[in-house]
Amino acid sequence: MLHVAEAARVSVATVSALINGTATVSPELSQRIEQAIRDIGYKRNAIARSLKMGTTRTIGLTVPHITNPFFTDVVSVIQQAFDRAGYAVMLCCTDEHLNTQDDQIRLLLDRMVDGLIVARVGDGAILKRIVDDANVPVVLLDRVCQGVDTDAVVLDNQRAVFDAITYLIDLGHRRIGYISGSFDISPMHDRMAGYREALQAAGLPAEPELVRFGNFHEVDGYNATMQLLSLHDRPSAIFSANNPMVIGTMKAIRDIGLSCPEDISVACFDDFPWSDVFRPQLTTVAQPVQAIGEQAANLLLDRLAGNRDAPPRKLTLKGRLMIRNSCRPLGATAQSVSA
Amino acid sequence: MLHVAEAARVSVATVSALINGTATVSPELSQRIEQAIRDIGYKRNAIARSLKMGTTRTIGLTVPHITNPFFTDVVSVIQQAFDRAGYAVMLCCTDEHLNTQDDQIRLLLDRMVDGLIVARVGDGAILKRIVDDANVPVVLLDRVCQGVDTDAVVLDNQRAVFDAITYLIDLGHRRIGYISGSFDISPMHDRMAGYREALQAAGLPAEPELVRFGNFHEVDGYNATMQLLSLHDRPSAIFSANNPMVIGTMKAIRDIGLSCPEDISVACFDDFPWSDVFRPQLTTVAQPVQAIGEQAANLLLDRLAGNRDAPPRKLTLKGRLMIRNSCRPLGATAQSVSA
DNA sequence: AACGCTAATCTAAACGTTTCGATCATGTCA
């Protein structure tokens, strides 16, 4: 900018004024300056600007796994929204790992991001501390955590799973296996609650042996399913609480020589693009990813626009049960006998 | 840092020296300074540091669509690699749109990213200009473009498609439909070349009516497949040059009342996690996503480590044909007759 | 002619670091 100023025989203040339109500058100087900018090929240094302004027009986004299709979609939507608004987004993947996550959030804050969208793992104590003294607006995505009282957009997980399990019960299933993610994130609590609620509403017992826990990965779903399928009185249906794990479920079913839905019904949380075209077409709980991403972006953009003091807003969206053909009615049809 | 210096009754220079280990500071002062840092909760401002140092420890990554599973995986790998190396990554999605992409690259350069990984759309002229005068190392991902002579990691697309088409021919297919992405990116050229080469090697004619173009999206695959299937003498197999489009292909096959592989064989480029568990299990060309991501990251990290003047390196990796059961042998089996 | 008002421009301080060279005490050697 100094060079531009010299070339145009004006002060840097005038150049700045012209570039930012913060003050009127005469047509004559404007022209000289614009010419100089072109000649020199000047580009404003956003870092220097950030330092002075205290704002980077950059936000941080942390998710556990970008390869989980739910997060893939949400990240995509959020990225687009901030792109439109002229913000850059720094992406971090925490791999569901607590320390990694805290490090990454610190890294983002060091870089002075203007805001943060966080799909949090673990409890919120540290997050709260980190964020409080950075004084940066945060919106929680997909997961709330106690102790952190900020904007959030989540799903009504309990209701969504309630609907799915009730659907299975209505089909005649009585023993329904449930594969949960680990309990240190809020949705897993709520989804489990939905499962229990549905059983209870139907007067079915909650059998501990039908509930398994995994760590969100395919292999966990595989192992859990293997265990469920080797039960003495095995379930006629399995519900998997997330998407990567259901792949493991399907692999286990295949490996054990059963088929879905003939021998066992399967449903899961999170829809994916292929669910319509391959067999079995999986019955899923679809999250409104577009809305989730947009709402999260809007909440943060609103804060960034200056609305800092409004009380925390928590948006709860509804899931949608996508009924396809991976669950069969029990009754006249041959119910699989215990192995 | 000023506050820390005051609290510890030292100069800022000493604080900086201690933090960065750039000079020895006495145990006594070290302790005072560290105490002050803790008391104040001091965090170094990375923006100010970047301004002074001329490096941001941030890289830019642009891909067309993060929802394309190939890019999802590659982005994930790249993100992890730079995370390990202490770099942040800014992610942009260009939506295969040329102007968007140039804007985004400029945005990234304004923010003084230290390097760029680009899955480029369109020709390289502008990219070259932009990058030349920013003087930032660039590695091209998945796609090379003429005029830009930098590090790159790509697939041997021609060979990969050659293998896939040859496989179909060996199964007895003679009329093989080919759905290409638009030609403004290099891989689509090469894949088409592989298709033609395989036909030629088998002495089969290259029939223009069997080749369709789409714009990478599911809907394009759908439309292209509809056209292929309504040909007077319709193909017995279809190869789709990317993953989102093959979903469209499968939907079209379903909607028209055919089934795969009984009535028509399907194969495509890019593997995905579900390909193993649902029926039909799609025969695909799998790209070594892990290697691609790592190599790209390594090339850039090497440049960032100071190796600026080495000649451009171009890495070509091999695809792998994953044979499953979406393609059936023709012969004794009922070949679908023309509609 | 003196005054004030407005518009255009400029000077200089600030943002929070890093780093070069200067300063100063201390110990070593001739």
Place this chain on the structure above:
DNA sequence: TGACATGATCGAAACGTTTAGATTAGCGTT
């Protein structure tokens, strides 16, 4: 004892912006 190397510490400039306030010029009023 003086000269000098050594090691620790500091002062101040620099990175490239923004911006408050000062300055200047032009112009209409009284």
